[in-house]
Amino acid sequence: MDIKPHQVLKMTQAIQHKRKEVWALNGNEAMAYAALHAGLDYFAHYPGSPVNGIEPKLKQLNDWHQAGIQFNDALNEHVAALAAMGASMTGARSMLVMKHVGLNIAADPLNYVGYSGVKGGMLIIVGTDPGANSSTGEEDVHWYAKQFNLPLFEPTSPQALYDCCYDGFALSERLGLPILIFATGLICHQSTRVQTRAAVVKERQYHFEKDRERYINVGQRAVRNHRFLIEKMQGFALENNFIEAQGDPTSSLAVLTRGNSSLHFAEVRQLIPALQNAYWIQVLGVYPFAKTVILPHLIGKKEILVIEDQDGFLEYLLKMECFNELEASIHGKDLFPAYDELRVNEILEILCKYFDQPYPFTGLPAPEIPERLGTFCEGCPHTGSYFAIEQALPEQTRIVGGDIGCSSLPPFRADWLLCMNAGIGIAQGIAPFLQTQQLVSTGGDGSFFHGGLLALLNAVQNNIDLVHLVFDNKSVAMTGHQVSASTFVDYRSVVEGLGVASFTEASAFHPKELERLIQEKEAQKGVHVIWVSGACARIPDERATFRRANYAPQINASKCEDCTLCYEALACPAIDKNPLGNLEINLDRCMRCGVCYEICPNGAIDLQAKNHSL
Template identity: 65%
Template sequence: MTIIKSHTGVWIANGNEAIGYAALHAGVDFFAHYPGSPVNGVEPHLKHLNLQHNRGIVFNDALNEHVAALSAMGASMAGARSMLVMKHVGLNIAADPLNYVGYSGVRGGMVIIVGTDPGANSSTGEEDVHWYAKQFNLPLFEPTHIQEIYDTVLEAYELSEELELPVMVFVSGLVCHNTAPLQPRLADLKDKQFGFSPNRAKYINVGESAVKNHRILIEKIALWGEQQKGAKLYGKGDASTLVITRGNTHQHVLEAVELLGLSDQVDVLNVVAVYPIPKSFMALHLPNRKQILFIEDQDGFLENQTKMELFHLLKGSVHGKDLVPAYGEITAAKVTDVLAKFMGVDYQFNALDALEVPERLGTFCEGCPHTSSYFAIEQAIPMDKRVIGGDIGCSSLPPFKADWLLCMNAGVGISQGMRPFLPHQSIISTGGDGSFFHAGLLSVMNAVQNNLPLLHVVFDNRSVAMTGHQVSASITVDYQKLLEACGVDSFTEVNAFKPLEISEVIHAKEDLLGVHVIWISGSCALIPDPVSDYRRANLYPEIHPEKCADCTLCYETLACPAIMSNNQNQFEINLDRCMRCGVCYEICPNEAIEIHQILNPNHE
């Protein structure tokens, strides 16, 4: 038995850190994830704790969520405690194995952490993935504050081993990024015996055996739903109005009730065990209510489940998604407004009027390899002829150079269906190195298999940069040999900071039949390589006003943020921001940019 003795008393933690502490104190043996905000901070924090306490946790920095889910299942089937972490859209990728993990069950506890994102503050969309819990028939908890995150994860491991099922824990972006006091528990880590015993009745889920195990799973989850008490009532207990909450909205509702002076008129029932709902507990508090209001974000999963399971107890008027939007983040102001109108309270939310701010597109960082790469594509093919397929990643962020942005590998996938019908347009599919190893390679293989014409550009900045600079597989994998083994007709690697060379390659490949991959390599500006460090220390560029013809190629077309217009309407380079990538020097048609060499004895 191992006792982790660390800090005592109260800690300060955000949601990601609370999950990491809980994993450590629960004795997690195996951690698998695919990085994605708002839960991309769990992995680095747990790695730090693992080193600090010499815990020996095995980490699987998976290339996609499907692989991560299967590996976590394998660890728990062998008796280890595993944690699986992903964002909400990743649950789509992991859904295939998670549809069956309840059939086979697990030995060691398995907890699935999913970061949700109402309002799409850090995601392409705000898809509501609560419905997967009912599809998987796995318990789902949704904690509402930092301490509850920590406690819920610890209790989820106990429940997982009791039911021999994985347990899902959803944490929203608002809760993940919140910071609050945390009271930890003393970890009591018992020695485990790992091993796997074949059991065909459990693990061979095909045909009749799959149907049998599905029935067992449904009966098990239904029984637990009748017994569990994962909810808490706030208020007197006999108010005529009951507001039911979960997740983000709970704290907002408590604040609104106090703000509006409704403590004597409204009870609040917060449900943490969102699936299956705690029927017995809720049945005690639903009767004799004149009106019930569900205040929850997204599609109204809790309202739906309550109406399905406990409709016979809903005697008064029931409202929810008819008053609360199913889209966007449900803010404290929105909750207060909805509750005030529902209760007939004349209340004006005391906040400054929102300013009308015009849309301001983002831009790539100074020295970003994607800046010069997209510049090269736009210079190689005229706008009226080119179609650029976009993918998830830094390359697809504002200023939105691609023509569509949907999901991982949408660039290479959609392009294959579009190309046969647009013979007079050049279609270039794009994607980052993270997307390529996530599932892009399979899409390229599909084009080879079906003999489809495809020009695919991979933007390799040597890291999974958008989610926290996790190490890219391009560091360790020989991607050229990999692609050539898959049968691509040509592979060309070019320097991301040589836009003229990139343009030449694209122009040469754009109308060829077959599958052609252009691999554009250049380190992310936020984690520069030794060459970039040397250039930053020893070089500095200068724009000579007398040579500048005001063509604005560097200022508007390239749009490097380090190039500015001064109060004399002349262009100049802000050396504090400039990364010395040299792209502006290469593209200037007037030789107005000069790069100076300085001697720095402190830099080798």
């Protein structure tokens, strides 16, 4: 192998022999502590649940400890991935964080990062979401580990996450490859006691060493470096022993688990006698398959159960790697569903049937969980924006493209929701075929700078007729109020520079004007952008703070004609009927956005100005 070793990196890691004990860290906090203690230099991310808690904790730790970590709050995952690779190419330790759908955006460079390898340790943390608890889909991104051909670990506790991240940097440097670490919401959000380790003192010399054989991957160079990667990973597969085995090794039954299912199986096995002595292997180093250590445990077994969420990645690896060497019947996705989060009661029910034993909790009625449609927060700018769209265009003829973010929250007022910038993207395919319908696409400010800017340019290039609304709530609200580029970019110049037919600014808190604008632009040819500003109610701006302090709106029952506009069409969650059937504004919830006051056709809402008249 002629890839040069990382000789330029002169890293001496003095170890502080001081052990600390930190109590009750959740998984995200544990990863932040591990990164700090392992001497992280560079952090790049695009926020997404369930791993959006790493960045704020790490920034706090960086400030407290003056750790000198460089942060890149990237505008999308593709840029974040490339930047983290760049840092690592100088010998810096880097951490790249995103959610599972973000891995699709970062996949382009990550397909090839293994060809060139890394110098400083690089961790790629991915929040996965079986059950789509906080995502538009439950894509199983385990297949990317095989496609990228990078080591994948799946720790199952905050302690394991801490250890995996802490040790992952050194492993990454030893292999010269980034390490993938996947964590579900269950693991990220649980809190347990975490034993931390000695903090590394950074004494690195950062240097980019030119090495075109390694970094210019094209043609036969790419093929050769691909071969090196395969050889390196074959070597690592032989040493991958990240498993935990328990139970009776002589049992004829073996159970393999990974991720959430390991936690659930620990409970289930207590309730099924046939499982109590089964040989149970928890697989932590999921890829490459740890054949050298796992196969000897499975020789002679009659049955093997593989319990895991989603597609059955581990089962696939087991069958592919050990097909000719096992006599056991292997069961996995023929028993367990490949969709939704595999929950403890479901595993128990399926295994009870499999072992032909009664379900132990039949006396307990299954809890009925009423469906609760979600809502925007009180005072949310999206409430007025959607009201304006719905008033501007008749329901029978309007088509509204929706986008990821708070504007996509139930009760789902758009006509589709798929991925970031699907609003403007899908609208471009619909636009040429419209006959009697009217089309509006929507997207948040976060999405606009993530990739919507290019989608808008594409719409201009294709000369379609479209009204596109950018909902600018001045933050990336849904994932934790990260900074939005709209707070520091001259977005008017950016949008006008793309050649749109018109750019107009509007306020989400003045829906009547927005309604008029939408109708006006719908009647015109070309691509029209309406930039709808309104600060998120959770981080109120000065205007919202002033109004909250100075107004106490009430509905005047003698003027109200129960037209339903404010509580059904607007659907403000602070407005409800009291037991007497009269409408009331709940002042504890009302954010004084003023939208109901503006839209009431009967002047029935009295603002009750405390200190100022209107």
